[in-house]
Amino acid sequence: MIIDTHCHYNSEPLLSEIETHWKNSLSHGVVGGICIGTDINNSNIALQLAQKFSNMFATIAIHPEEYTEQINSILVGDSFTEETVQNILNTHTKEFEGLLNFALAQDNKKIVGIGEIGLDYYRLKVKGIKRNLVEHAQKQIFQNQLELAFQHTLPVILHVRDQADRTESNAYYDTFNIVSKITSQYQKEQRPIPAIILHCASGPKDYIQNFIDLGAYIGFAGNVTYANAPELRQIFEMTPKEKILLETDAPYLAPNEKKGQVCEPYFITETAKFLQDKFQINLDIILANTLKVFPEFQKVVQ
Numbered sequence: 001m002i003i004d005t006h007c008h009y010n011s012e013p014l015l016s017e018i019e020t021h022w023k024n025s026l027s028h029g030v031v032g033g034i035c036i037g038t039d040i041n042n043s044n045i046a047l048q049l050a051q052k053f054s055n056m057f058a059t060i061a062i063h064p065e066e067y068t069e070q071i072n073s074i075l076v077g078d079s080f081t082e083e084t085v086q087n088i089l090n091t092h093t094k095e096f097e098g099l100l101n102f103a104l105a106q107d108n109k110k111i112v113g114i115g116e117i118g119l120d121y122y123r124l125k126v127k128g129i130k131r132n133l134v135e136h137a138q139k140q141i142f143q144n145q146l147e148l149a150f151q152h153t154l155p156v157i158l159h160v161r162d163q164a165d166r167t168e169s170n171a172y173y174d175t176f177n178i179v180s181k182i183t184s185q186y187q188k189e190q191r192p193i194p195a196i197i198l199h200c201a202s203g204p205k206d207y208i209q210n211f212i213d214l215g216a217y218i219g220f221a222g223n224v225t226y227a228n229a230p231e232l233r234q235i236f237e238m239t240p241k242e243k244i245l246l247e248t249d250a251p252y253l254a255p256n257e258k259k260g261q262v263c264e265p266y267f268i269t270e271t272a273k274f275l276q277d278k279f280q281i282n283l284d285i286i287l288a289n290t291l292k293v294f295p296e297f298q299k300v301v302q
């Protein structure tokens, strides 16, 4: 039995064929899935799909690239004002809080986390003061969603990406600093700490180790099977067995034999088989990890 902890059923090309994809997944031994939000609109769709399919749950989020693009576009030229950036942030924050309250108040509550949220400097085009502004904006909206996740003890699904060789203001370390700060604050106050998941893990080893030391879960997608991804397999090997989660990130990252194709959710079985063959991983442990983070699936596997 496999649970896909990260899939974009709420986006095309999966959304319009959702019935077929979901049926296909179920017939391949996938017993449940989490539909991941990246903006207000598709987070809303994720919640609707979770209402429709009993074994499907949802997360909601504003992804770092979502607002970065908007902010980047107003920073072109010299006529931007910090106020305009702040207005975008305020709007996003208000919309997100509204959606979260709506999700939490649903009779058949299906929200199981907040994500994918985080920092992504990978494609940042602006430089200098504008760049600082975009980074600041990313941090602000990330922190805001992170705080809400902690307040409601909802698992946090992190998206973090940067250029491998960036030394200053690196998204990986910036994310870790922000998460570790709120974690220690909650520890000090003896408040419950939600599960932290590094979705589709990548990045420097010491950053991954920092998150493992913090107790985070590490999500592995189809790219762990790629011939040119030995560093992802090293991350897999350094992750304690009880912290491993499986995901497709479909429609992205189809596993090696289907690389380049639209990733269909049932392809997760290929990733699982690869990890079984190469690392003798026991899928029961991964299922147990999944149930620990998302106990809502307990009734699905019974």
Ligand SMILES: [Zn+2]
Binding pocket: 006, 008, 036, 116, 249
């Ligand atoms: Zn994703």
